[in-house]
Amino acid sequence: MPVSGDTLLRMIRSAPVPDFTAPTIVGIDDWAWRRGQRYGTIICDLERNRVLDLLPDRNADSVARWLECWPGIKVIARDRAGLYADGARRGAPGAIQVADRWHLLNSLGKSLRRAVGRHRGAVKVAVQIMTSALAAKAYISASPAPGLAQLRAEHKAARGECWREISDLHAQGTPTSRIARQVGMSQRTVQRWLSAGGEPEHIRPRKPSSVLAPFEDWLEEQWLAGCKVGEHLWRELKKQGYTGSRVTVARWAAHRRARAKAGVPAQPRLAWKAPSRRRCAWYLSQDLNQIEDEDRLFLDHLFAQAPELRTAADLAKQFVSLLSGDDPAGLDTWLEQAATSELASFANGMKRDVDAVRAAITTRWTTSPVEGQISRVKAIKRQMYGRAGLPLLRQRVLLAA
Numbered sequence: 001m002p003v004s005g006d007t008l009l010r011m012i013r014s015a016p017v018p019d020f021t022a023p024t025i026v027g028i029d030d031w032a033w034r035r036g037q038r039y040g041t042i043i044c045d046l047e048r049n050r051v052l053d054l055l056p057d058r059n060a061d062s063v064a065r066w067l068e069c070w071p072g073i074k075v076i077a078r079d080r081a082g083l084y085a086d087g088a089r090r091g092a093p094g095a096i097q098v099a100d101r102w103h104l105l106n107s108l109g110k111s112l113r114r115a116v117g118r119h120r121g122a123v124k125v126a127v128q129i130m131t132s133a134l135a136a137k138a139y140i141s142a143s144p145a146p147g148l149a150q151l152r153a154e155h156k157a158a159r160g161e162c163w164r165e166i167s168d169l170h171a172q173g174t175p176t177s178r179i180a181r182q183v184g185m186s187q188r189t190v191q192r193w194l195s196a197g198g199e200p201e202h203i204r205p206r207k208p209s210s211v212l213a214p215f216e217d218w219l220e221e222q223w224l225a226g227c228k229v230g231e232h233l234w235r236e237l238k239k240q241g242y243t244g245s246r247v248t249v250a251r252w253a254a255h256r257r258a259r260a261k262a263g264v265p266a267q268p269r270l271a272w273k274a275p276s277r278r279r280c281a282w283y284l285s286q287d288l289n290q291i292e293d294e295d296r297l298f299l300d301h302l303f304a305q306a307p308e309l310r311t312a313a314d315l316a317k318q319f320v321s322l323l324s325g326d327d328p329a330g331l332d333t334w335l336e337q338a339a340t341s342e343l344a345s346f347a348n349g350m351k352r353d354v355d356a357v358r359a360a361i362t363t364r365w366t367t368s369p370v371e372g373q374i375s376r377v378k379a380i381k382r383q384m385y386g387r388a389g390l391p392l393l394r395q396r397v398l399l400a401a
Contacts, residue, residue, distance in 0.1 A: 009392065012392065012395055012396060012399070013391065013392060013395055015395065015399060017395070017398045017399065018398070018399070020045065020048075020050065020052065021045075021048070022070060022072050023045040023047070023048075023052060023070060023072070023073060024047065024072055024073060024074045024075070025045070025046045025047050025073075025074065025075040025076075025077075025365060026043055026044060026045060026046060026052065026073055026075070026076055026077070027043070027044045027046045027076075027077040027078070027365070027366075027367045027369060027370040028041065028042070028043050028044075028063060028076060028077070028078045028084050028087075028088070028367070028370070029041070029042055029078070029079060029367050029370045029371065029374065030042070030058045030079075030081070031054075031374045031377055031378070039057070039058040040054055040055055040056055040057060040058065040390070041054070041055035041057065041058050041059075041062065041063060042054055042055075042370060042373060042374060042377065043055070043063075043066060044369060044370045044373050046075075046077060046365055046369055046370075049369050049372075049373075050373075051373050051376075051377075051397050051398060053066060053394070053398075054377070054390065054393065054394045054397060054398075056390050058081075058083065059083065059087075060083040060084070060086040060087035060090070061087070062087070063083075063084060063087030063088065063091060064086075064087040064088075064090040064091035065091065066091065067087070067088065067090075067091025067092040067095075068091045068092075070092075071092075073092045073095050074094075074095055074096065075095060075096050075098060075363070075365055076088045076092060076095050076096070076097050076098065077098040077100060077365040077366055077367050077370075078097065078098070078099070078100065078356075078367065079099075079100050079103040079367060080099055080100070080103050080104070080107065080349070080353060080356075085097060085353060085356070096359055096363070097355065097356040097359065098356055098359040098360055098363055098365050098366075099353060099356035099357050099359070099360045100360070100366050100367040100368075101323055101360050101366055102366065102367075102368065103367075104323060104350075104357065104360060105320070105323070107346055107349070108285070108316060108319060108320075108343075108346060109278075109281055109282075109285070110346075111342075111343050111345060111346035112281035112284050112285060112312060112316060112342075112343075113277050113278055113280075113281040114345075115281075115284075115308075115309060115312050115342035115343070116277050116280040116281050116284070116309070117277055118342070119302075119305075119306040119308070119309055121305075122302055122305035122306035122309070123274065123280065123302060124274075125301070125305050126298055126301035126302040126304075126305055127272055127274040127298075129301045130272035130294070130297065130298050130301065131272045133272075133297075134272045162183055162185075163193060165182075165183055166179055166183055166190060166193055166194065169182065169183075170194055176190050176191055176194070211242070211243070211244040211248065212242075212244065212248060212249070212252055215237055215240065215242060218237075218240070219233060219237075219252065219256075222236070223253075223256055228253060228256075228257065229253070230246070230249050230250035230251075230252070230253035230254070231246065231250070233249050233252075233253060234246045234249040234250070237249060272294075272298075275295075275298070280302075283295060283298075283299055283313075284299075284309065284312060284313035284316055285313070285316045285317060285320065286317075287317070299313075308341070308342050309342065311341050311342070312341055312342040312343055315334065315337060315338050315341055315343055316343070318330075318334055319334060319338075322334060322361060323360065323361060325361065326361060326362060327361070328358045328361040328362055331354070331357065331358060331361065334347075335347050335350060335351055335354070376397070376400075377393070377397055380393065380396050380397055380400070381393055
């Protein structure tokens, strides 16, 4: 039986919302109508993992009014937004508020990034030290590696012995196919060696490396004659038909100058890539045994330049350990220590919400299931191409629950 779209919408809007058991443990979070511009609030039953309601705004009054309708609520898991804390306090004054652990760790990460930003100079110095160490480690002499000449000589001697064996067998009238099997070569290689009358020499043709290749001999003569200024060399080269850029000649002069100074071919410029502020903050929160040796060495140099960051790193790891345990006994001591460190702003914010933070350590409730339901809300909203108003969206979400 054909049904119009308007009829389907009318049926959805008029369908009764299923009854649900009075909740005792709920999670509250915001969701975006349009990111950065307009937000609503979602409330979920954490015990049954179902959506209880969608509110049209992100407002403490709306949350308080909704909670007042359900006096049996005992636990409220929320993020650290002050408006939800205020709404929960007014709407369910007897309920335990639990700060979400992920949001706590996220706030810690932001605080660490700000701390790293305040010590940009120390990061720069540590990177320079790492670059110098990397250059010293990667320095390669222009002379062949020890033993390389011996290996080449041994290889040449083995090829010579192979040629003598091929020559003797060929003189005895042995077919090339049998010679190839006996010496372990392909028949084509044996035939090529016999045609050449001996072991072919491996001579690699010298390929011009740049547009300067035809002029390198002249440049070398000018350099030895005392002309070492790239600008002057470039002007003289143009008279001889050089069509390349001045930068190429200047680069050749700089390379030749480095060779003359060191007595060896100049090595390429090496630089240790500086980690981003976010990456540095991540290092500070990690066990040093779990990161790469180079990164650990960078941290040692960074801590030597900014001891305050070492203190912040130790405090960050202590807080992560507190949050992953179930004993809040060390929280007050941690807050006192952090209040005089680079994490002071983070610690001061937690002091204003210390009961909810303590509950995050002692209880298992988080807003993670709420995040999953938010993803489902977004999927339903996108199915309607973002054109559904709150009544239709709310109806579809609650009916699907």
